[in-house]
Amino acid sequence: MLRTIAFDADDTLWQNEHYYKISQARFASLLSDRADAAQVEKCLLEAEKRNIGRYGFGIKGFTLSMIETALELSDGNADAAKIRDIIEIGREQLVHPVDLLPYARETIILLESRYSLLLITKGDLYDQERKIAQSGLGDYFDAIEVVSEKNAGTYDRLFKRHGAGTESSAMVGNSLKSDVLPAIECGGFGIYVPHELTWSYEHAAAPTNDARFREIAHLGELPSTLDWIEAGYA
Numbered sequence: 001m002l003r004t005i006a007f008d009a010d011d012t013l014w015q016n017e018h019y020y021k022i023s024q025a026r027f028a029s030l031l032s033d034r035a036d037a038a039q040v041e042k043c044l045l046e047a048e049k050r051n052i053g054r055y056g057f058g059i060k061g062f063t064l065s066m067i068e069t070a071l072e073l074s075d076g077n078a079d080a081a082k083i084r085d086i087i088e089i090g091r092e093q094l095v096h097p098v099d100l101l102p103y104a105r106e107t108i109i110l111l112e113s114r115y116s117l118l119l120i121t122k123g124d125l126y127d128q129e130r131k132i133a134q135s136g137l138g139d140y141f142d143a144i145e146v147v148s149e150k151n152a153g154t155y156d157r158l159f160k161r162h163g164a165g166t167e168s169s170a171m172v173g174n175s176l177k178s179d180v181l182p183a184i185e186c187g188g189f190g191i192y193v194p195h196e197l198t199w200s201y202e203h204a205a206a207p208t209n210d211a212r213f214r215e216i217a218h219l220g221e222l223p224s225t226l227d228w229i230e231a232g233y234a
Contacts, residue, residue: 001230002189004163005111006155007141008173009121009128012219013108014135015099017197020062023089027066030085034073044069049201056148058124063090094127098134101195103220108140110223118162119144120154120171122178150178152186159188170229172222175202184212189229193219 010016024044028037035043047065055061066086070078111117119141121128128146132138143162147154159169166187173179173193180190181204192206192215207213214225 001232002168002170002226003116004118004159004169005115005226006118006120006158006169006171006183007108008171008175008179009119009131010123011174011195011198012101012172012179012193013104013137014101014131017195017199018099019093019096020199021197023062023093026089027069027086030082031070031073040069040073043073045200047072052201056124057122059090059093059127060124062093063087066090094130098131100135100137101219103218103222105137107219107222108137111226112140115226116163117141118158120147120150120158121145122147122150150175150182152182155183155188156186159186170226172219174198176204176206177202180213181207184210188212189214191216191222191225193217193222 007013024041025037027044028040031040044065047068048062051061051065051068055064063086066089067078067083070082070086074082108117117140119132119138123146125146132144138144145158155169155171156166159166163169169183170189170191171179171183172191174195175198176192180192184190184207189212190207192213194215194217206215214229216222216225
């Protein structure tokens with residue numbers, strides 16, 4: 001049944017949100033004279049949500065949202081030193097190490113000979129290309145797509161372009177909103193791999209009653225889960 005397995009990248013194959021949390025803590029510390037950490041985080045999240053349609057996902061949009069938040073909380077009077085420090089936070093995040101999550105490498109290697117493997121990720125193109133290269137996993141994928149948004153149309157198009165269509169494809173990822181639900185909506189399987197630090201913007205209810213939904217504790221459980229689907233227990 002299954003011929004194509006697609007993977008999300010950030011917080012599915014390697015750590016990502018962890019570094020955002022570090023940057024957010026540094027940012028809150030910079031603005032501690034204006035607001036407490038909870039208020040800074042709330043204002044930053046609101047700015048990010050407003051700006052996704054303009055800047056897209058990724059560190060550059062995150063950095064611009066931090067600057068906007070600093071101006072908002074300081075009534076437009078954020079000094080140049082603070083703006084410089086915010087830009088530096090963004091720059092440092094663009095060079096953070098790529099730490100693979102447990103079972104990522106061995107699972108990708110195991111599945112490479114059984115399926116056509118896709119990597120479908122969203123975010124800043126430069127940053128995603130850097131992380132893919134440093135992960136050492138890029139050569140195992142038959143195709144890599146960096147997209148501006150993940151929705152049912154995105155998966156339908158990519159599963160048809162790189163595979164045999166939606167019904168024989170599965171998407172594996174840590175985001176119910178971006179990885180699982182739209183893959184199921186377009187007719188594929190959605191396999192959820194929870195990550196403890198998934199960004200709140202990506203939260204959604206799990207479609208537990210859908211026959212094309214699976215949840216696994218970690219990537220090491222993926223091969224056996226795919227076997228169950230293949231055996232007809234969908």
